Amino acid sequence: MSDACAVGAPATDRPATSLRRFAGVWSIWALGVSGVIPGEYSGWNYGLITGGFGGMLVATLVIVVMYLGLCFSLAEMSSAMPYSGGAYAYGRCAFGVWGGFLAGTAQNIEYILSAAAVVISVGDAMELVIYGLFAARVPELLLWAIAYAIFTAINIGGIALTCRIALLLTVLALAVLAVFAVGAIPNFDLSLALDLPVQPGGSPWLPNGMVGIAWSVPFAIWFLVVIELTTLTAEETKEPETTVPKGILYGIATLVAAALIVLVLNSGVPPGARAIGNAQQPLLLGFEQFFGGRLSQTLLALFGLAAYAAGFHAMIYAYGRSIFSLARAGYLPAGLSATHATRKTPYSALLAGSLLGFAAAVLIRYARPDLHTDAILVTGAVLAAIVSYILQMLSFLALRRRLPDMNRPYVSPLGATGAMTTFVIALAACALMLLEPSYREGMLGFAIIFGLCVLYFVIRRPHPDVAVPEEAFAIAHTAVGHDPVDHGNE
Amino acid sequence: MSDPSLGVPNGLLEVISLAGIIIFSITSFSAVLSSIFVKKDNLFYLGTQVILLSIFLRIATHWTYPGWFAELFASAEQQMQMITTLLLLAVAYTLDMGLKVMVWEGRLGRYDQKSVPPLLIASGRVIIYLFALLIILQFVFDKPITALAALSGALAVILGLSAQATLGEIFAGIALALSRPFRIGDWVKIGNHEEGRVIDMNWRMVTVETRDRVVLCVPNRSAADQTVHNFSHPNRAIRLTETVRFSQGEDPRVIQELLVRALADTPCVLADPRPAVFYRGPKEGVSEYNMEFYIDDYEHNDVAIDDVWKSVIDHIARSDFEISFPRRYLAIQSNRPPVPGAADATETAAAGRANSER
Numbered sequence: 054m055s056d057a058c059a060v061g062a063p064a065t066d067r068p069a070t071s072l073r074r075f076a077g078v079w080s081i082w083a084l085g086v087s088g089v090i091p092g093e094y095s096g097w098n099y100g101l102i103t104g105g106f107g108g109m110l111v112a113t114l115v116i117v118v119m120y121l122g123l124c125f126s127l128a129e130m131s132s133a134m135p136y137s138g139g140a141y142a143y144g145r146c147a148f149g150v151w152g153g154f155l156a157g158t159a160q161n162i163e164y165i166l167s168a169a170a171v172v173i174s175v176g177d178a179m180e181l182v183i184y185g186l187f188a189a190r191v192p193e194l195l196l197w198a199i200a201y202a203i204f205t206a207i208n209i210g211g212i213a214l215t216c217r218i219a220l221l222l223t224v225l226a227l228a229v230l231a232v233f234a235v236g237a238i239p240n241f242d243l244s245l246a247l248d249l250p251v252q253p254g255g256s257p258w259l260p261n262g263m264v265g266i267a268w269s270v271p272f273a274i275w276f277l278v279v280i281e282l283t284t285l286t287a288e289e290t291k292e293p294e295t296t297v298p299k300g301i302l303y304g305i306a307t308l309v310a311a312a313l314i315v316l317v318l319n320s321g322v323p324p325g326a327r328a329i330g331n332a333q334q335p336l337l338l339g340f341e342q343f344f345g346g347r348l349s350q351t352l353l354a355l356f357g358l359a360a361y362a363a364g365f366h367a368m369i370y371a372y373g374r375s376i377f378s379l380a381r382a383g384y385l386p387a388g389l390s391a392t393h394a395t396r397k398t399p400y401s402a403l404l405a406g407s408l409l410g411f412a413a414a415v416l417i418r419y420a421r422p423d424l425h426t427d428a429i430l431v432t433g434a435v436l437a438a439i440v441s442y443i444l445q446m447l448s449f450l451a452l453r454r455r456l457p458d459m460n461r462p463y464v465s466p467l468g469a470t471g472a473m474t475t476f477v478i479a480l481a482a483c484a485l486m487l488l489e490p491s492y493r494e495g496m497l498g499f500a501i502i503f504g505l506c507v508l509y510f511v512i513r514r515p516h517p518d519v520a521v522p523e524e525a526f527a528i529a530h531t532a533v534g535h536d537p538v539d540h541g542n543e
Numbered sequence: 544m545s546d547p548s549l550g551v552p553n554g555l556l557e558v559i560s561l562a563g564i565i566i567f568s569i570t571s572f573s574a575v576l577s578s579i580f581v582k583k584d585n586l587f588y589l590g591t592q593v594i595l596l597s598i599f600l601r602i603a604t605h606w607t608y609p610g611w612f613a614e615l616f617a618s619a620e621q622q623m624q625m626i627t628t629l630l631l632l633a634v635a636y637t638l639d640m641g642l643k644v645m646v647w648e649g650r651l652g653r654y655d656q657k658s659v660p661p662l663l664i665a666s667g668r669v670i671i672y673l674f675a676l677l678i679i680l681q682f683v684f685d686k687p688i689t690a691l692a693a694l695s696g697a698l699a700v701i702l703g704l705s706a707q708a709t710l711g712e713i714f715a716g717i718a719l720a721l722s723r724p725f726r727i728g729d730w731v732k733i734g735n736h737e738e739g740r741v742i743d744m745n746w747r748m749v750t751v752e753t754r755d756r757v758v759l760c761v762p763n764r765s766a767a768d769q770t771v772h773n774f775s776h777p778n779r780a781i782r783l784t785e786t787v788r789f790s791q792g793e794d795p796r797v798i799q800e801l802l803v804r805a806l807a808d809t810p811c812v813l814a815d816p817r818p819a820v821f822y823r824g825p826k827e828g829v830s831e832y833n834m835e836f837y838i839d840d841y842e843h844n845d846v847a848i849d850d851v852w853k854s855v856i857d858h859i860a861r862s863d864f865e866i867s868f869p870r871r872y873l874a875i876q877s878n879r880p881p882v883p884g885a886a887d888a889t890e891t892a893a894a895g896r897a898n899s900e901r
Contacts, residue, residue, distance in 0.1 A: 107558040114562040118570070256553035263551065266565075454581045469581040470588040473573035 072137065073212050073397035076290040080216035081300025085283035087223040088367030089308050091171050092275045093230060093315045094336045094360045096431060100272030101330030104265035106246040106320050107258030112269035113276060113316055115478060117309050120277045122475035123442055124305040125465040126449045128298035131284040132463035134526055135293035138378035139284045140441045142523040146530060147448035150517060156444040157379045158506045161372055162499060163437035167279055168368035169410040170430035175200045175365050178358035185351025197414060204366050205407045208373055211396045212289045215370055222363035229356045230311055233336055237318040240343045246321035268489065270482050271435055276312040278438050280305055282371035294462040369403060376402035382521045424494060432495025439483045446476035456530055550610010557606050563599030567592050587644045590637030597630035627683045635675035639668055663713055663746065715763035716746045724771045730841040733761050734769030740842060774841035780813055781841050785851060788829040790867045795822040798832060798864065805858040806836050811847045813837040827869035
């Protein structure tokens with residue numbers, strides 16, 4: 054085993070890939086931050102209603118610890134396995150074909166549903182901008198389709214274009230956050246953050262008592278979810294063994310700072326936590342308050358559009374690579390692994406993911422018009438993310454245990470304890486979500502999609518292509534499960 | 544604002560301390576889980592996490608006591624005492640585990656697990672926990688520890704005096720292990736001892752095997768006090784010099800080229816750093832040249848010199864040159880016929896001059 058362990062992934066022995074190597078540290082940082090930035094603009098604020106300012110603060114700090122453990126562990130695994138499969142590569146190496154398939158599928162669902170949830174915010178912002186400029190109304194389905202068409206086309210246009218657009222949108226979205234922070238400081242009033250009615254057993258800081266913290270956890274996750282998409286850039290990065298870990302860690306540092314700034318400042322500005330907690334656009338509501346009528350609605354909508362477009366763009370990138378890797382290895386139909394001849398982008402995976410996401414959004418909109426479409430999609434995406442975190446952390450722990458001498462160019466300073474912490478918090482968050490009846494539709498949706506994927510895998514009995522880098526690495530390091538069917542019947 | 548319920552934080556510091564308690568309870572639990580399921584080393588993290596947990600528990604005592612711990616402890620002070628005890632024990636545990644992971648099994652154990660005697664580790668642990676216990680008794684529970692401290696101090700003195708020599712060896716061994724003047728496998732010459740290869744280093748002595756397969760046991764204190772020549776570290780390449788002489792009439796450049804070729808053709812001579820030949824001028828009737836070359840392992844220097852000379856002789860045999868040796872001329876001069884009567888004195892003087900020239 055020790056000989057095989059020494060193989061690792063030296064810089065000079067990188068596998069051939071049909072993708073183009075372009076990204077550097079800041080491109081990866083931009084993709085990671087842009088994927089998460091919509092979470093700082095809206096979605097988190099419902100946690101103020103469930104837990105109050107104090108409850109949301111505690112939940113956010115716990116979730117920050119979970120993501121720190123996740124990011125350090127992923128940095129280690131991505132440096133050892135710098136392939137575009139992400140969760141699939143790690144699951145495959147640790148738990149064989151089934152492990153790879155389940156982790157990869159949870160990851161696919163996470164990105165496709167996140168993008169579908171964000172396209173609704175993109176559509177809302179586009180509608181406001183178009184109405185402000187031309188006083189015309191455009192049907193929302195058409196706006197979603199346009200958004201999908203534009204950003205899928207940019208992603209097919211090449212990794213260089215994708216990275217530059219991501220960097221531009223990230224800098225814009227962070228600049229808006231910075232302006233918000235500067236405007237919010239003189240308007241900050243702690244009593245506004247504590248203005249929720251106190252229930253029996255609560256306090257002004259925790260109006261719903263200790264249990265409120267638990268209900269705020271899924272909203273706190275929305276502050277940082279999908280940061281892990283940075284690991285999918287490995288095959289399009291120069292020197293991925295060192296660059297990807299740096300990109301992930303710079304990204305999470307930026308986002309933790311942004312999340313804490315937004316949570317504290319946005320909760321404590323007029324009109325107060327109660328109104329902010331129920332707002333569709335909490336950040337823009339704050340802007341409206343302290344800049345008065347000097348900022349037009351159209352400009353505010355443009356601010357929001359920059360952030361939502363940034364996230365939407367990065368999520369499309371992520372499912373493109375994730376679907377591509379599973380298809381390349383033979384887990385999904387081979388047609389999905391086609392790459393563009395000149396632009397070197399996985400266009401069929403991008404198109405398929407976009408179609409599925411669009412279909413999911415439309416289906417929920419028409420099947421359950423009485424509910425918030427984006428809330429259902431967000432719940433499904435967060436649950437998928439948690440399932441993929443649980444599987445990835447189990448992979449990390451299994452690899453640390455079984456292959457302690459594997460070549461790891463970057464080693465997590467938090468060690469197995471960090472990964473175990475993430476695993477424990479993710480498991481608790483998963484249990485909390487299962488207990489909450491309002492998440493039922495989203496979880497049901499996730500369970501149906503996940504179940505269908507597993508059924509497909511069992512019926513089709515695919516035989517992975519041992520030549521793809523993720524499979525080759527796993528086979529070189531372990532002798533776990535080459536035949537998915539046999540393994541599944543064990 | 545209405546009155547907050549008991550045991551529910553109400554204030555920034557209280558909320559932060561609650562977050563700290565939740566987070567570090569989870570991380571402590573995770574450290575235990577990962578030490579069971581992944582690797583025992585994670586117990587080191589347990590100590591640091593429990594320290595942080597107890598710090599937050601201390602900060603939170605004023606609001607956690609009435610709501611959470613009123614049934615467990617008689618008063619908030621008692622709760623504080625327990626938390627402080629936990630904190631100090633966690634500090635002692637972290638020190639103990641830190642020494643184990645970083646020193647005993649880390650720096651000192653990296654090359655040789657036997658380098659630290661179990662007795663030393665055990666005494667280190669006893670001292671750490673004893674010290675923690677004394678601090679807890681004195682500062683947390685306000686119990687006088689003078690008698691206990693005096694007793695343990697006296698015990699330490701007795702132990703120290705009776706094991707003075709052995710302790711000296713142990714500490715010299717630790718100094719050697721930390722400063723690493725040599726490692727196992729290095730070729731060394733310690734003081735005036737014969738040179739040889741280090742085959743073992745333990746808590747009492749360094750064992751060196753000489754070329755004649757004789758084993759030298761050098762006590763750690765002696766090894767730490769004396770000058771050490773290390774032929775293998777920081778890198779194994781070492782330079783050797785051999786001298787060769789040719790007749791004075793030969794062109795030094797041609798000779799140098801020939802000798803460099805001969806060195807380059809010797810398999811055990813390293814190509815990098817390159818071998819070099821230096822002309823040292825005419826000496827004692829011949830021209831002297833120094834051949835300087837590198838070999839990669841001092842252990843094989845005899846073989847290397849043997850190979851070099853064979854190669855040099857081969858190259859010279861194929862050329863028009865030949866090796867010369869230092870020459871000395873003896874001139875004996877006689878000036879005039881011996882004077883009768885002074886013959887004995889003249890003979891004695893000439894013989895003396897010839898002897899001194901020879």
